[in-house]
Amino acid sequence: MKRRLSRYFTFVLCCLQMISFAQSNAMPNILFIAVDDLRAEVISPDNEVIQIPNIRKLAEESVLFNNHFVQVPTCGASRYSMLTGMLPKKKKHLKNYIIEKDIADGNEKREKPETFIEHLKRNNYYTVGIGKISHSADGFVYGYEDEVTDKRELPNSWDEVLFDSGKWETGWNAFFAYADGSNRQSRKKQVKPYEEGDVSDYGYPDGLTIDLAISKLKELKGSKQPFFMGVGLFKPHLPFNAPKKYWDLYERNEIPLAKNVEQPKNSSRGGANNSGEFNQYLLGEEKANAKNPVSNDYAKKLKHAYYASVSYIDAQIGKILEELEALELDENTVVIVWGDHGWNLGEQSIWGKHNLFESALKSALIIKVPGAKNMGVNYDGLVSSVDLYPTICKVAGLEIPYELDGKSLTPIFTKKVKKHHDKVYSFFGNGASVRTERFRLTHYKIKGEDFYDLYDLKKDPNEIENVADVHPKVVEKLSKDLNIKRIQN
Structure with a gap:
């Protein structure tokens, strides 16, 4: 009885701490x-090579989520799930x-807010978007090589949409920018x-x-x-371009190569990926493909470029x-990165993101x-991008x-939560x-046939071997979850 009462009072205290934060700060700012x-x-405490002193300092004052997973490994779709708080259907x-297509083209005023940003705006927040928050590089709808339009990608979410395209002239030119003012297009x-x-x-x-x-x-x-x-910051998206001083932070030979450069053993090949986005850069020294890894020298050069881009960011x-600190806004501003x-970066012979590996x-x-009790924590539990919408509502x-x-x-943010x-889901x-604490099961539909790849992440964190045949009961159990969450046409 005493133990149950103790747990109850601990729970109430944690709730009161969050309520106290919200009330004493009257609605915090959010960056x-x-x-x-x-x-x-690259931001893991285990990475001793990457040079990111500012992110490290922020993490020491925050919760760093070691197992955060996105819903879709491509920019626009991932951001859509995050902004709406919904899994893809x-x-x-x-x-x-x-x-x-779903928001900008249907820009009539909705009963439901189009994103959590509009929900904040409806509730007295002043909302400012700078750079790439939705899929568009600058918040407006137009093609990579077209003139900028005045059509907003999120028409009801922002009080202001700002961007400085500099010598590149448009947001999409800036997104694929080179230092001489040119761009990929x-x-x-x-x-x-x-x-x-x-x-x-x-x-x-x-x-x-x-600066803006x-x-x-x-x-x-x-x-x-x-x-x-x-x-919204562009780097380290391709091209991996950064000022020389950030390249100079690294000795290339000290940058480790991927530990799993081959396609997984016993793989269904459903995850095979020929790195199409990466191979669009036609003057690259080597082409990536699913059958043959790039050379170690080229892999180190590419990883050096990625790390330099992260240090620039x-x-x-x-x-x-x-x-934020100089303006004395830090004590009442929630910060999310x-x-x-x-x-x-070469794992599974892939240079890119369009796959369902870790x-x-x-x-x-x-x-x-600010003001929450449990900051300065590295959290290992499974979390998901769709968790951000309800989280932001609660802190506001x-x-x-x-x-x-x-x-x-x-x-x-207020107590120890194991x-x-x-489970978290991606598509x-x-x-x-589906990802559990121990396993990742991925189902592929290829020419009407079903294939399952199962990785025991406790024994094989680098997803080197598909063990679906070794754990048929795990496959059966988790595949039922995937059938429930299955994407419809």
Whole structure:
């Protein structure tokens, strides 16, 4: 009886702490930083090579989620799930164009908010979007090589949509930018997938984005209205371009290669991937394909480029966090750093994200809630991108407007929570995947046939061998979950 009462009072105390935070801070500001292609491994405390002092400092003051998984390993679809708090239900939800087709093209005022950002806006938040928060590089709908339009991708979510395209002139040109002002499109893909630019931080677009965000923070400082600021950073998305000083942080020979460069043993081949996005960069020294890994020398060069891009982003994040503190906004601003998916750096012979392996599905997530008790924690439980919508509602003190597929992470901010989800789900192409604490089961439908890949992550964290034949009962049990969650046409 005493033990049950103790647990009850502990639970009540944790709830009161969160309520106290929301009330004493009257609705906190929220700084949401979305980083393209930021895999979880590079910000892990176990990675001793990566140079990211600002992200490390933030993580020490926050909850660092070691097992955060996205719903779809491609930009637009992943962001759609995160923004709506919903798992994909149909094939169209797996496509990069889903935000444009489902939200921008249906821009009448909805009863339900189009995203959690609109829900904040409906509840007195001033919302500012800078850079890539939805799929569009600058928040407007137009093709890679077209003129910029005034059609917003999220028409009801933002009070302001801002972007500085600099010498690149459009958001999409800036997204694929090279230091001389050209871009992948203008050079007809006759480019390398990396560049060591002899330029300052402003020689690539993310430096301009952070400068714009800092200027806006200064404007918002005097407002009595709480703000949500979304800042979308492009790197380390391809091309892996960064100023030379960030390349110089690394000795290339010290950068480790992937431990699992071959396709998995006994694999159904459903996960085979020829790295189509990566191979668009036609001047790359080697082409990646599912059958043959690239050479070790080229793999190290590419990984060096990716790491340099991450260090460049770390410096930009450091600038805005420093300004947040200088403006004395840090004590009432929730900070979230979110990677929209991971990226295979040679694992399974893949250079890219369009697959259902751990490297593509596990991405970075850090959340700092000032005043919450349980900060400075590395959390190992399974969490999912759809959890962000209810989490943001809770820290803002708002009701969740409709039933979501995610579950609020706020209990983790105030007490020790061993398990958040038993299972998390991800989807891509003709595949569906379920992740438990120990296993990942992925089902592929190939020419009408069913194939199952099972990885025992406790024994084989690098997904080197498919053990579906060794654990038929596990396959049977988890496949029932996948059938329930199956994507419809």
